[in-house]
Amino acid sequence: xxxxxxxxxxxxxxxxxxxxxxxxxxxxxxxxxxxxxxxxxxxxxxxxxxxxxxxxxxxxxxxxxxxxxxxxxxxxxxxxxxxxxxxxxxxxxxxxxxxxxxxxxxxxxxxxxxx
Amino acid sequence: xxxxxxxxxxxxxxxxxxxxxxxxxxxxxxxxxxxxxxxxxxxxxxxxxxxxxxxxxxxxxxxxxxxxxxxxxxxxxxxxxxxxxxxxxxxxxxxxxxxxxxxxxxxxxxxxxx
Numbered sequence: 060x061x062x063x064x065x066x067x068x069x070x071x072x073x074x075x076x077x078x079x080x081x082x083x084x085x086x087x088x089x090x091x092x093x094x095x096x097x098x099x100x101x102x103x104x105x106x107x108x109x110x111x112x113x114x115x116x117x118x119x120x121x122x123x124x125x126x127x128x129x130x131x132x133x134x135x136x137x138x139x140x141x142x143x144x145x146x147x148x149x150x151x152x153x154x155x156x157x158x159x160x161x162x163x164x165x166x167x168x169x170x171x172x173x174x
Numbered sequence: 175x176x177x178x179x180x181x182x183x184x185x186x187x188x189x190x191x192x193x194x195x196x197x198x199x200x201x202x203x204x205x206x207x208x209x210x211x212x213x214x215x216x217x218x219x220x221x222x223x224x225x226x227x228x229x230x231x232x233x234x235x236x237x238x239x240x241x242x243x244x245x246x247x248x249x250x251x252x253x254x255x256x257x258x259x260x261x262x263x264x265x266x267x268x269x270x271x272x273x274x275x276x277x278x279x280x281x282x283x284x285x286x287x288x
Contacts, residue, residue, distance in 0.1 A: 065216075068214075091274055093276060095279075100183075100281070100282075101281050101282075102178070102264055102266075102279030102280050102281045102282055103217070103264070103279045104279070105276040105277070105278070108274065108276065110274065148216060148217065150217075152274075159205075159222070159224050159230060161219060161222065161232070162219070162277060164209075164216045164217040164218075165216055166214060166215060166216035167216050
């Protein structure tokens, strides 16, 4: 059973507009959330993160929002650029029983920014 | 800047072969991880190691084993390769076991089992 879900496999957005990528999770024990970006033939690269005690974190064009009551987070990219076209993975940090903090990844959303 | 290097970008092996995937990181990170990425399934954790000679099973360890004899190197072993192990394999490292430390990934090994 998937604990981290990205229900939109793909998203197309016009250059200059806002991109909103969504992620839902089921485990209230997750204490940290991260977004990764992946280009073809490359490994994922860390983009932005948020602690479960916060509801917003901003870094330049990227903002992550966390709604703990809804167990939902979203990544906003404003303005979107063609270079943002990639697959975006949401990940949740699971402390587990031994405190080793594994990540649970979603299935990814492919973002295409149209010029 | 953190560098995680996977020994091969592409690999083709035959069913029944023993396959070794190697990963090296240059930042003295304690934690290392092996994932596989499949379409529609995202990244799934196979094994991870939180220190030298320490390992823990991830979500899909069946058919795999790992070795970590030195801090910088983490090897994934397919004991007897099967066609359902054809996948993209990603290695990652992380400085410590705390949740706010991001993992750094290598560029992946695309493995095909014929």
